[in-house]
Amino acid sequence: MLHWLPGPLNGLVSLGLLSVNTVVCCTPLFMVAFFKWIIPQKQWRAFCDRILNGIAETWIAVNNAGLALTKKIRWNVTGLEGLQRKGWYMVLANHQSWTDIVVLQKVFLRRIPFLKFFIKKELIYVPILGLAWWAMDFPFMKRTPKSVLKKKPHLKGRDLRETIKACEKFKTIPISVMNFAEGTRATAAKILAQKSPYKHLLRPKAAGTALVMAALGDRLNSILDVTIVYPEGPPSFWAFLCGKMREIRVHVESIPVCQELLGDYYNDREFRKHFQQWLNDLWEAKDRRIQAIKREWREKMSGSPMAGTVPAAPWDTAA
16 A cells, blocks of 8 residues: 555656556557447447447556555445446536546446546547547537627537437447536636535536437436535545545435436427426535535544544635
8 A cells, every 4th residue: 555655756656557557558449449440330339339448447447446555545435226237327426626537437437337428629639538538439529609609600509419419329338428517617716606506516507418318318227416525625636646635425316217307408498497497406405415424524523533633635615
């Protein structure tokens, strides 16, 4: 165990392990992706997709081993019972840090199908990872600002068409579609600027979630409502790599997919209002859960013999 290493050195070792693992795993991944690309046959590509997902899961497993080697984190995870590897899931989670992705990959590895999420188109230029995301059919999205749509109305609906096109690829093999409904990382400043009704969350955006659910339809086994809580406050990814995170809590709740949650979000006004209300209610419950978990953790620490010797995390901005 290397968790005793000084913070910056721990971070460098962790980053080194992550980088080496990425290069090693991406070599066969790119080879399989090449053969998938040159042979445009449906069954062949589905076969290649399974191999690609297997390589990606191996990458995550090795990353998790690196975390266990270099970090001393207490993981408190609830709600993983009854999950299936052969199925389709819509995963909704709150978003606070780039660390969220690492947390989700660790928690769900080989419990549900491989997680895929929508990525900003600009991230395709990230060295190695951008090409890996493209090879694995991660959907790259370029959101069109309202100011651009006013000048170029013919672009209206492009985001919708790209979302539907991406979801068609998700129908070939079991997959878990990840969506950070807030659209960006929630910080105290952003919550205040947005005048969010929630204490720990930004307002959720319903359109993307509704479109993906409608496109996948009856294939969806369930919706996984995931609440990620860093009791000491959300860390930067570098702080996480440096071993400054002592405890992470994750609560998973499986929600059945009923017909009332599948509909035409853009053209059915009543459905749109209903779906927005459903998502807002989900977020309100999530906000209360986060508050309760943080309160429980503070009470536990205040009664701990070590409480007086444990300094507050420097990144903690939580109330």
